[in-house]
Amino acid sequence: MKLYGFCASNYYNAVKHLLLAKGLDFEEVKEFPSQDPGYLKIHPLGKVPALATEQGAISETDVIMDYVDGLNDKTFFPADPFERAKCKEIMKIAELYIELPARRHNAEVLAGNKRCEIAFKESRPLMEKGVAALDTLCSADPYLMGDKMTTADIFLRYVLVLAGLVAVKVYDWKLLxxxxxxxxxxxMMAQDPISQQVDADSKEAMKDLMEYFAKFKK
Ligand SMILES: N[C@@H](CCC(=O)N[C@@H](CS)C(=O)NCC(=O)O)C(=O)O
Incomplete structure (x- = not known):
């Protein structure tokens, strides 16, 4: 399997963490979001990450994580249908109400562009609601859903890397x-050896990310 993307992407890192946690073989292929016709055959929107398998390519992080989880018996989704739905509920809330509002400030935080005042007004209330909802839903004892690490732990951890940075830089706010x-x-999640490996790769890729974002400087 080939994982397309770049090591400073939080979506990419969530998939990479799961692949490593499951002990699966994969190759990392450095790719920035692009509308290149060749890459659009791998990711129809030209975003990252994408996972190329023998059967074809898959896009959308949660969908890729679902696929990857099914590849061997070391599973990170709960087996029980209700618990599985709760796990996906956590992931969806994290993406819709924390990741996406935070992401509206990427151009300001990563490219140094002027603040978008509408996003400034709208994002923080949504992020506050999202974090409060997760606090209600998750036991975090020690993992979000209890004894066992799930894809919710993996996904939320990388959502918080970007959202935490945005919260501090844009709102002078410590999200948690x-x-x-x-x-x-x-x-606790930051101390996980896989998180540390992924974070070290991400730190090393930061220069690349800054160069990529420099193209969007206005
Ligand atoms: N919904 C997508 C979002 C992926 C995404 O937004 N990735 C960013 C990089 S971290 C990207 O490709 N951005 C470029 C763009 O949106 O065109 C997923 O779950 O994989």
Whole structure:
């Protein structure tokens, strides 16, 4: 399998973490989002990540994670249908109400562009709601859904890498300060050896990311 994307992408890193946690063989192929016709055959929107398999390519991080999880018996989705739905609920809330509003500030935080005032007004209330919803839903004892690490832990951890940065840089706000349970969970996840490997690769790729974002400087 080939994982397309770049090591400083939080979506890419969520998939990479799962592949590593499951002990699967894969090749990392450095690719920035692009509308190149060749890449559009791999990811129909030209985004990252994409996973190329023997049967064809798959896009959308949660869908890729679902596919990857089914590839061997070391599963990170709960087996019980209700628990599985709850796991996906956490992932969806993390993406819709934390990741996506935070992402509206990428051009400001990563390219140094002028602040988007509409996003400034709209993003923080949504992010506050998203974090509060996850605090309600998750036991974080020690993992979000209890004893076992799930894809929800993996996905949320990388959502918080970007959202945490945006919260500090844009709002001078420590996203998890009012949620000590999630704050402790996040700290624990950062100590996981796979998180440390992914974070080290991400740190090394930061220069590449800055060069990529420099193209969007206005
Ligand atoms: N919904 C997509 C979002 C992926 C995404 O937005 N990736 C970013 C990089 S971290 C990207 O490709 N951005 C470029 C673009 O949106 O065109 C997923 O779940 O994989």
């Amino acid at each position: 300060d009012e949620h000590p349970k999630l704050k402790a969970w996040n700290k």
